[in-house]
Amino acid sequence: MADPTIAGGRAWTFDAPVIACGFDRTGIGAFACGDGTLRFFVDEQEPASISLHAGAILALAVHPGGGFLTGGDDGRLVHTIPGGESRILFEQKGKWIESLAVSDATGLVAFTLGKEAVVLDASQVVGRFTHPSTATGVAFDPKGRRIAVSHYNGASLWWTKSSTQTPTVLNWKGSHLGITWSPDGKFLVTTMQESALHGWRIEDAADMRMTGYPSKVKSMAWEHRGKVLMTAGAPQVIGWPFTGRNGPMGREPLEVGPEGEAIIQVVATHPEFDLVAAGTADGRVWMQWIGEEEAGTVARDLPAISCMAFAPDGSSLAVGTEQGFAAVLDAA
Amino acid sequence: MSSPVSAPVPVTVLTGYLGAGKTTLLNRILTEQHGKRYAVIVNEFGEIGIDNDLVVDTDEEVFEMNNGCICCTVRGDLIRILGGLMKRKEKFDAILVETTGLADPSPVVQTFLVDDDVKARTRLDSVTTVIDAKHILQRLKDSKEAHEQVAFADQLILNKTDLVSKEELARVERVIRQINPIAPIHYTQRCAIELDKVLDRGAFDLSRALELEPHLLDDGEHDHEHEIDIHSVSLSTSQPLDANRVTSWLQGLLQQKGQDILRMKGILDIRGRDERLVFQAVHMVMEGDFQRPWKEGEKRFSRIVFIGRNLDEAELQAGFAACVA
Secondary structure, three states: OOOOEEOOEEEEEOOOOEEEEEEOOOOOEEEEEOOOEEEEEOOOOOOEEEEOOOOOEEEEEEOOOOOEEEEEOOOEEEEEOOOOOEEEEEEOOOOOOOOEEEOOOOOOEEEEEOOEEEEEOOOOEEEEEEOOOOOOEEEEOOOOOEEEEEEEEEEEEEEOOOOOOOOEEEEEEEEEEEEEEOOOOOEEEEEEOOOOEEEEEOOOOEEEEEOOOOOOOOOEEEOOOOOEEEEOOOOOEEEEEOOOOOOOOOOOOEEEOOOOOOOEEEEEEOOOOOEEEEEEOOOOEEEEEOOOOOOEEEEEOOOOEEEEEEOOOOOEEEEEEOOOEEEEEEOO | OOOOOOOOEEEEEEEEOOOOOHHHHHHHHHHOOOOOOEEEEEEOOOOOOOOOOOEEEEOOOEEEOOOOOOOOEEEHHHHHHHHHHOOOOOOOOEEEEEOOOOOOOHHHHHHHHHOHHHHHHEEEEEEEEEEEOOOHHHHHHHOHHHHHHHHHOOEEEEEOHHHOOHHHHHHHHHHHHHHOOOOOEEEOOOOOOOHHHHOOOOOOOHHHOOOOOOOOOOHHHOOOOOOOOEEEEEEEEOOOEOHHHHHHHHHHHHHHHOOOEEEEEEEEEEOOOOEEEEEEEEOOEEEEEEEEEOOOOOOOOEEEEEEEEOOOHHHHHHHHHOOEO
């Protein structure tokens, strides 16, 4: 296999798989790895490594109050300020923390823990919500007052600040694996075990089936206006329009990017522009302006792409791979 | 520069009725000095008493795939946990999955046949069923799951042989062979067995398929005291088969009878092909491929073994005979 090639930027090879990557508000980037370390990079420096978890890190999010949150297969949720301290916010041995969500509106943090979803504020647990099967994904509504949790046969909606309540349950048969709330608050979309997405219009629980993928969809991202949901799982990025009352119902999705063979594993959307980045199973990263013909390959011959994230100012794109190769690529 | 993609990790599924000795076998595997690194996935109600970071608890979460196939159930928890284990920096030599004593083994097996991520990173090495020689006959009288666990096995560990007489053991073996004529049997006491006889056997691996010699019983040997509702049918011929006819016959059969067919394994001699066609199925999910060529001078044959319920031997025989090219 050819050596990894990147068009511009910096690259490193870590000795562990990269599971997730992201940037905090100040533009400090981080890679979360399968050996429990978080590796930071600032400007031209070599990444600093800090060991946070006993096993693998399974989830990474930007903390609303600054720094990063990580969840691991050691049952810990850790808050880390780059260059500062790291603090265990929650710990339950024997459980995995595989999914994290944060709300900038309320500063709340939510994560999944077995069949539960747990909500924390700055100092303590404010809610624990139990489901009939494993909670696989969690998302906040735009106001940060509700969470939606995906599980077998649908999703459950909970008010974060109410201790006794019956959840609103949205039913759809099958195993739902991840969840996102539309930025306008009107729709919920889950990824499924089958090669499909499922959506609900929240006001009346109307179902939306989004099918036709050749492979499981493992990544979704809203374009910067919050009106199109960009998704992986096909050789091109599939973008579902969520404008109007009916969202994508009865409409054709956008197909963005070159027609290749390799399945897209990860998608990322630019914070300011109509720009989509895609990372494929065969180690290629390309970016394309929505509506234009030509995609620009920014990296190729990498191991399978496992994660991507744009910097908050859109100047760079962090890319992680299953084999430890990681890069921060020049973007836009 | 990028490291080679690692080979799929072998997974051994351990089934067996409560008290058969699964936990003893697991403890043995985990404590023996073998220099290997194993991850163990146990059910939440298990009794494993080992504090080991590599033991993961799970609640068996079975769900039906939305693929129009009503018996295609898989274990969602297993897909999730196997995916999570593969994210770790350290890699495992093998993964063991313990199922609850009351579990039907088909969802766990089908998980390895239908999920692309699981297929890419792991391979099902074998379904190993631990049997309590003293109590199995009683269990088979009152438990559907006990039948299924024996039927699904790629290999059987007949344990607690010290607790039964020679005659009882022979009887147990006869009953087991009525349900599953192809799985090798290991005889043990306190599950004492060399681990390399249990792990990394490639029993589910088509490319290592054996000659599939069923242990056929003379009719007089059948144990009529037991209401065995699962039985096996073995078909064979030395005439080559027609590829199209056999494919459509098998597909039709699985569509109609897949719920009743627990397992099916076969080696086929296809007219016009120099390689053996090897396949297997679990309920409606079938996988198969052309494997190694027939050797020079090797006697070519086609053989299919069905293990299931309500199998109509005459009908199967007729369907098979119609596939001869």
